[in-house]
Amino acid sequence: MIELTNIIIQNFLFFFLFFLPCTFVIKKFIYNNYVFDIFENVSFNILLYLNFLLLLSYFDIGITKSLKIFIVLFLLYSLINLINLRLYEIKKSLLRLEIVFLFITSLIIFFDIAFNLTFSWDTEKFWFEKVLNFSNGNSVENLVNISRSHYPYFFDMIWAFFWKFSLINNEYSGRLFFGFMYLISLSLLLNLLNLKRLIKFMFILLIILSTYNYREYFSGNKEIIVFSLISMSLYFLLKIKEKNEQNKNFNIEIVFFLLSSNLLIWTKQEGFIYLLNLIFSLVFFINIKMNKKIIIILSCCLFYLVKIFIYNYYNFNLDLKSCCYYDFTINGIINKISFERFFLIVFFIFFVILKNPIFIVGLFFGVLGVISKKFLFKNFYLYSLIVTNFISVVIIFIMTDADLEYMLKTGVERLIFMFVPVLILMIVQYYNFFNKNLIKN
Numbered sequence: 001m002i003e004l005t006n007i008i009i010q011n012f013l014f015f016f017l018f019f020l021p022c023t024f025v026i027k028k029f030i031y032n033n034y035v036f037d038i039f040e041n042v043s044f045n046i047l048l049y050l051n052f053l054l055l056l057s058y059f060d061i062g063i064t065k066s067l068k069i070f071i072v073l074f075l076l077y078s079l080i081n082l083i084n085l086r087l088y089e090i091k092k093s094l095l096r097l098e099i100v101f102l103f104i105t106s107l108i109i110f111f112d113i114a115f116n117l118t119f120s121w122d123t124e125k126f127w128f129e130k131v132l133n134f135s136n137g138n139s140v141e142n143l144v145n146i147s148r149s150h151y152p153y154f155f156d157m158i159w160a161f162f163w164k165f166s167l168i169n170n171e172y173s174g175r176l177f178f179g180f181m182y183l184i185s186l187s188l189l190l191n192l193l194n195l196k197r198l199i200k201f202m203f204i205l206l207i208i209l210s211t212y213n214y215r216e217y218f219s220g221n222k223e224i225i226v227f228s229l230i231s232m233s234l235y236f237l238l239k240i241k242e243k244n245e246q247n248k249n250f251n252i253e254i255v256f257f258l259l260s261s262n263l264l265i266w267t268k269q270e271g272f273i274y275l276l277n278l279i280f281s282l283v284f285f286i287n288i289k290m291n292k293k294i295i296i297i298l299s300c301c302l303f304y305l306v307k308i309f310i311y312n313y314y315n316f317n318l319d320l321k322s323c324c325y326y327d328f329t330i331n332g333i334i335n336k337i338s339f340e341r342f343f344l345i346v347f348f349i350f351f352v353i354l355k356n357p358i359f360i361v362g363l364f365f366g367v368l369g370v371i372s373k374k375f376l377f378k379n380f381y382l383y384s385l386i387v388t389n390f391i392s393v394v395i396i397f398i399m400t401d402a403d404l405e406y407m408l409k410t411g412v413e414r415l416i417f418m419f420v421p422v423l424i425l426m427i428v429q430y431y432n433f434f435n436k437n438l439i440k441n
Contacts, residue, residue, distance in 0.1 A: 006167045007110050007176070013166070014180050015103060017074065018045045038098050039188040043232050046181060047259040049074075053161060054154055054266055058310055060140040063160055070165075101201050102183065105208070109179040114172055116214045121410075123220025127156055131171065134160035141314050150317040152307075154266035155222045178224050182217075183208070185231035189421060192238070192428050194435060207424060210357050216414060223414045226264065226271045231421040233260045233278055238425065241286045241381070254292060261296075262303045270396070274419055275300065277388040285381040324402040333399070341404055345397045348408040349390070352416050359416075362423025365430035375433050382426050389419040 019042055052073060056066045119128060126148050133142055134157050143149050163174035190204050217224040236257040243253060261278075264271040279300060283293050310316075353359040366386065369375045376383070393415055400407050 003114070003168070004111075007114055008107065010166050010168060010173060010176055011103060011107050011110060011180075014106070014177070015099070017049070018042045018180075018184075019099070037191065038096060039184065039191045042184050043188050043235075044256065046184065047232065047256065047263070050158065050263055051259050053158065054263065057140055057154070057157055058306075060314075062137055062139060063134050063157075063164055064137060066161065067164055070161075097197060098187075101204075102187065105205070106180050106183050109183060109208075109212070110176050112214060113175055113179050113218055114170075116219070117172060118215070118219055120215070120219040120221050126151070127220055127222070128171075130156035131159045131163070131174070135163050135171075144315050152266045152268060152271075154263065155225055155268065158225070159220075175218060175220065178228075179218060181228045182212075182224055185228035185421075186211075186424075188235050189231045189424055190428065192235070192425075192432070194432050207358070211417075211420060217417065221414060222268045223418050226268050226274070226418045227421060229260050229264050229267065229271065230274055230278075230419060231424075233257060233264070233275075234421050234425050236260065237278060237282060237286070237381070240282070240288060254296060258296065258299050258303075261300050265300075265303050265307055268418075270392075270415060270418060272304070273392050273396070274389060277385055277392060280388060281381040281384045285384050324400045324407065326401050332401075336398060336401070341398055342394070344404060345394050345408065345412075348412045349393065349416065352413045355413075356416075356420070358420050358423050358427075362426045366423075366426050369426075369430055369433075372433075375430070378433070379426070379429050382422060382429065385419070385422045386426070389422065 019038075049070070053066060053070065056069060061069075129146050130143060130153055133146060140153065140157075143153055158177065159171075159174035161174070162177040163171055166173035166176075186207055187204055190200065190207060193200050193203060195203065211227075212218075217227070236253045239253040240257065261275055264275045279297065282288075282296065353363070363386075366383065369379065393412070396415065397404065397407060397412065
C-alpha cells in the first residue's frame with residue numbers, strides 16, 4: 001500500500017514539475033505572441049529540463065549536486081512564472097480534462113512498470129551498470145572503466161536522476177519518467193488530429209495499446225526515449241512547415257526542434273542517424289528561408305562537436321569499431337554487401353511490419369495518399385522520412401560483422417520502433433487532409 005501511494009505521489013511530482021505554464025519565459029525571451037496548448041507546454045518543460053541536466057553532466061558534478069541545482073532552477077523558474085501569471089491563467093491551464101486524462105493514463109503505465117521488474121538482456125549486461133555508476137555518486141569520467149563507453153550516457157543519467165528524484169527507493173522510479181515522456185510525446189503528436197477531445201483521447205489510448213510493450217521498451221532499453229524525442233521533433237518540424245506556409249514567425253518551433261535534436265545525439269547512436277534523416281527532410285523538402293536552414297544545420301553540428309569534445313575530454317571510446325562492427329575496409333564493406341544478406345534483412349523488416357498495426361495502417365494511408373498529388377506534395381517530407389529511415393535500417397544491419405540473423409532477431413524490431421512516430425504522423429495527416437476536403441465538398 002505504501003509503495004502504491006508513493007507511485008501516486010511520484011505522478012503528482014511529475015505533473016507539478018512539468019505542467020507549470022511557461023508563458024512568461026516564452027513571451028519574455030523567445031516569442032511574445034506564441035499561444036501554448038497544454039501538450040506543447042509540458043513538452044517544452046521536459047526538453048528544457050533535460051537539456052539543463054545534460055549541460056550539468058558536462059561539468060561532471062554528480063547526481064546529488066545536479067539534483068540540488070535542478071531543484072533550485074525549478075523553484076526559480078516556477079517563481080518567475082507564478083509572479084507573472086494571474087491565478088485564473090494557472091487554473092485554466094491546470095484544471096482541464098486533458099490533465100485528468102494524462103494523470104490517470106500515466107498512473108496505469110506507472111503501475112505496469114512497477115509490477116514488471118524484469119530487465120532486458122542489454123539492460124542487465126550493459127546499461128544498468130552505468131545507471132548504478134551515477135546513482136552511487138560516481139562521475140561521468142568513471143564510465144571509462146565500464147563497458148561500452150562509446151555509447152551515449154544521457155539515458156542512464158536520466159534514469160539515475162529520477163531514481164533519486166522520488167520517494168520510491170527502487171530503480172524503477174527512474175523508468176517511470178520514460179513512461180511519462182512516452183505518454184506526453186504521443187499525446188503531443190496525436191493532439192494534431194482534428195477530432196473532438198473525447199474521441200481524440202480514445203485514439204491516444206488505441207495508439208498506446210498498439211505500441212506499449214514493457215518487455216521490449218520499458219525494461220531499461222533506450223529505444224523508448226528515442227521514440228519520444230522523434231515524436232516531439234516531428235511535431236515541431238510540422239509546425240515549422242505550417243507556420244512558414246501561413247507566413248508567421250516560427251522561431252520558437254526551431255528552438256524546440258533544436259532542443260530535441262541535441263538530446264537525440266546524446267541518447268542513442270541510432271538516434272543521431274534518425275536526426276540526420278529529419279534534417280535531410282527539413283533541408284530538401286520543407287520550404288523555409290535558407291538562413292533558418294543554415295542555423296539548424298550549424299546548431300546540430302555544434303551539438304555533435306560538443307559531444308566529441310566531451311568524449312575526448314573524458315577519454316571515451318570514439319571508435320566506430322565494436323563487437324558488431326569492426327571491418328570498414330573497402331574489401332570488407334564489399335564482401336558484406338550481397339543479395340542474400342539484403343533479402344534476409346528485408347524479410348525481417350517485412351515480418352516486423354506485419355506485427356505492428358501502426359506500420360500497416362500508416363503505410364496503407366501513405367500509399368492511398370500518393371493518389372492525391374496535393375497530399376503527396378504537402379507531405380513529401382514524411383515520405384522522405386519513411387524511405388530514408390528504412391534505408392538506414394538496411395545499412396545498419398548490412399554493415400554488421402556479427403551474425404546477421406541473430407542481430408536481426410534481437411534488434412530489428414526495436415530499431416524500427418524508434419521511427420513509428422513517422423507513421424503515426426502519416427495517419428494523422430491523412431485523416432486531417434481528407435476530412436477537411438470532405439467537409440469542403
